Amino acid sequence: AQKVTQAQTEISVVEKEDVTLDCVYETRDTTYYLFWYKQPPSGELVFLIRRNSFDEQNEISGRYSWNFQKSTSSFNFTITASQVVDSAVYFCALRLMDTGRRALTFGSGTRLQVQP
């Protein structure tokens, strides 16, 4: 079975600080996708990024960056120069590429509070 662990339940930072959200996953499959979603207080889950297991290149999008390391089964997310609008719950998720098992396995989420 698959498992995604987000060990940080809650993180509080002051605006402009950098913050890294950790994600560790477990799967016996060799082909899978990893995702990050943001859930602001309004409730909607906002898609941030998808990586597949073949591609370990790190990615940067504005203030967001992701570090995928298969050797440690980790897919960490860093926000540079955090802003109050970044306050939300962030979920890491895994989905297998196997056609019969398409469900997303979510981590328990990390609540990020950015103080002004």
Place this chain on the structure above:
Amino acid sequence: DTEVTQTPKHLVMGMTNKKSLKCEQHMGHRAMYWYKQKAKKPPELMFVYSYEKLSINESVPSRFSPECPNSSLLNLHLHALQPEDSALYLCASSQTAYNEQFFGPGTRLTVL
């Protein structure tokens, strides 16, 4: 149009009521999903429709009945719910079942 819409935003119902949740997308996506999310927990998958056919039912009680009338619409019919069914119900869609899912804002359901 790049969004998933859900109605109503809030719903309060009694245990004997029958109600429906509605989800709509106009992105041409062929996979649609229902999730249930309890407070401070991650979303849990309930159903997956792929090309308007039910492909996954995660052992959801029969008091929840999904329906996919066409490729843009997904309904969730509710009947004889229990107070523990109170939660945020999220709809999502993806281009196919292999692509990233885009979520709607959810319906916050309270069962009295």
